Amino acid sequence: MPLLFCPLPVFPPPPRLLPRVINGSIAGIVGVTCVFPMDLIKTRLQNQQPGPKGELFYKSLPDCAVKTFRNEGFFGMYRGSGVNLLLITPEKVIKLVGNDFFRHHLASKDGTLTFGREVLAGGGAGLCQIIITTPMELLKIQLQDAGRSASVDLAQDAGKVVTEAVGGSSAAGESAGAAVKPAKLSATKITLDLLRTRGIFGLYQGCGATALRDICFSAIYFPLFANLNKLGKRREGSDQAVFYHSFISGCLAGCTASFMVNPFDVVKTRLQTLSKGKGEVHYSGIVDCFSKTWSLEGPKAFLKGSLCRILVIAPLFGIAQTVYYLGVAEYLLGMKHN
Numbered sequence: 001m002p003l004l005f006c007p008l009p010v011f012p013p014p015p016r017l018l019p020r021v022i023n024g025s026i027a028g029i030v031g032v033t034c035v036f037p038m039d040l041i042k043t044r045l046q047n048q049q050p051g052p053k054g055e056l057f058y059k060s061l062p063d064c065a066v067k068t069f070r071n072e073g074f075f076g077m078y079r080g081s082g083v084n085l086l087l088i089t090p091e092k093v094i095k096l097v098g099n100d101f102f103r104h105h106l107a108s109k110d111g112t113l114t115f116g117r118e119v120l121a122g123g124g125a126g127l128c129q130i131i132i133t134t135p136m137e138l139l140k141i142q143l144q145d146a147g148r149s150a151s152v153d154l155a156q157d158a159g160k161v162v163t164e165a166v167g168g169s170s171a172a173g174e175s176a177g178a179a180v181k182p183a184k185l186s187a188t189k190i191t192l193d194l195l196r197t198r199g200i201f202g203l204y205q206g207c208g209a210t211a212l213r214d215i216c217f218s219a220i221y222f223p224l225f226a227n228l229n230k231l232g233k234r235r236e237g238s239d240q241a242v243f244y245h246s247f248i249s250g251c252l253a254g255c256t257a258s259f260m261v262n263p264f265d266v267v268k269t270r271l272q273t274l275s276k277g278k279g280e281v282h283y284s285g286i287v288d289c290f291s292k293t294w295s296l297e298g299p300k301a302f303l304k305g306s307l308c309r310i311l312v313i314a315p316l317f318g319i320a321q322t323v324y325y326l327g328v329a330e331y332l333l334g335m336k337h338n
Helices: 014-047 061-076 081-106 115-166 171-178 187-198 200-204 207-230 243-260 262-272 286-297 299-303 306-326 328-333
Strands: none
Touching (some): 014 115, 014 262, 061 115, 115 200, 115 207, 115 262, 187 200, 207 286, 243 262, 262 286
């Protein structure tokens, strides 16, 4: 799942950190609830690999949404959301504190930052967050992808039976796959299994790919948003941009950054998928995943799920800006909202 943030000055006074963390947490919880089904579809499309004859279980974004809802119901669209909701607050704390820390130490004496240093500050914040993001993404992906991998297994088994019996098409296999009921999994069970078999490092599978995605995303997003936001009209009596300009700036910066790092997100998703469907390719690392995906599926494979990512990012950042603009945390804490 991509990250939210609330717009920050170069180095806010320490007492203002708490409302920013609360605002970020509220935005994260509301955002996850609103857009998680689209994130689930993104994960399944990114993990999907062509069958022996080039067939795909999910033909498109709408097809994936319809099949998932039909096979697994409304709550099936929220598989893995509990992990995100549980870990979204510590993720936001690390993100906000990290961004403040790097911006403060990279700023010049007059408090300004060059574009290059803004990029470094954003990248540093992205690096800090992976301590939470990696296990959160790993657990979420297993739960999100369970229905897809089970469908692939059942469809292939049914297809083999039909082929052996009457030399039939893959239609029966697809029909059988559509009726699959994924095995029940829980984040707790997956965590305990990984700790027992691989130790604490088992929760950090795909850490390198996660870092590659998050560092690049933050390095693009933060400076792009800051510079777009500077161009907007200021609110009366404040140095903050008007709401609608911050909203548009957040959406544009988020969509741009998410699209540019989508190839890294595809690799990360595939490396963090522990249970592959029958016949699906396994990867030994980042370079191996890039190489095999390019050679077997072509460059277009790295754009899988990109539309879903954009459809996830836009409302996420819109919600973040709305929560910040309304000053929900300041209201709850009885503080003045600037």
